[in-house]
Amino acid sequence: MKPLKIAVVGAGAIGAFYGSTLARAGHEVHFLLRSNSEAVAENGFFITTPKSSFHCHPVQTHSTTAEIGACDLVIIALKTTANALFPSLLPPLYEQGRTTLLTLQNGMGNVEALAAIFGAENVAAGLCSVCINRSPPCKIDAFELGVIQFAEMTGPARQRTHALAALFEASGTRCKAVDSLNKALWLKLCWNIPFNALAILGGNITTDRIIASPTLRDLAQTLMHEVAAAANANGAEITEKHIATQLATVNTLGAYKPSSLIDHLANRPLEIDSIWGEPLRRARAKNIPTPTLACIHSLLTHLNSTRTPSTAASQ
Secondary structure (H helix, E strand, O other), rough: OOOOEEEOOOOOHHHHHHHHHHHHHHOOEEEOOOOHHHHHHOEEEEEEOOEEEEEEEOOOEEOHHHHHHOEEEEEEEHHHHHHHHHHOOOHHHOOOOOOOEEEOOOOOOOHHHHHHHHEEEEEEEEEEEEEEEOOOOOOOEEEEEEEEEEEEEEOOOOHHHHHHHHHHHHHOOOOOEEOOOHHHHHHHHHHHHHHHHHHHOOOOHHHHHHHHHHHHHHHHHHHHHHHHHHHHHHOOOOOOOHHHHHHHOOOOOOOOOOOOHHHHHOOOOOOOOHHHHHHHHHHHHHOOOHHHHHHHHHHHHHHHOOOOOOOOOOO
């Protein structure tokens, strides 16, 4: 495969991990860093997974996208709270007919935000069913590598979708191209909605403590059933088997901190709209009752409004 010029916008856990694996595979990878740029430039990224570890060094770091210039692939791993920056941040990386913009962000609404600027034909999505944490400035720990699902904004997978999957697969990542972004989003939210919320609202706890509490486990299951009902009404079937599998998976993660808990503990803005708000709106549009989701959304919104968060926006 011909080496690509790749920009990683948002070098938190997800961006740093996948950018490092692509750099290790021989691609020219540029990282946009808002903080810790000097430390990363000097030390690189130290990556650990359940089966191996590696050191990504040297790392090409930048403070502006203008320094990077047009790329073949732009990987967007910003927190969705920074999506308003798209119009000013991304154009220097984009060249018509050359550049694909790939969002690896959480939740719903991200491809629509990108497509409004660059056109749906230039935007793809990757849904990361993984558990990866970053310990600033340079350590990346992957608890569970899972799989990335690649999809187009509308319509089934096509040649580009499979090419993206092949690119990441060649760097050591399990991937697959899927025909429905809508279904893939709802399936991922079936885990993200309960466990990101309950990690915070349960008292800043890890997933093992959520699943060990009968009360919190039941609440997680209730939220998953509400998400399933909303998904089914929006054309994306979520089965009882999927819910059972997701609950069982939590038992294998150990003391894992979901990304929203990490943001909360670091006093960063929570991704409320993309993870909880947009799914809630889509449920209401179909007249699907989701009282627990609505309550969780209200509580998190209130919690977010009672502090002055920092502005860090990497995922």
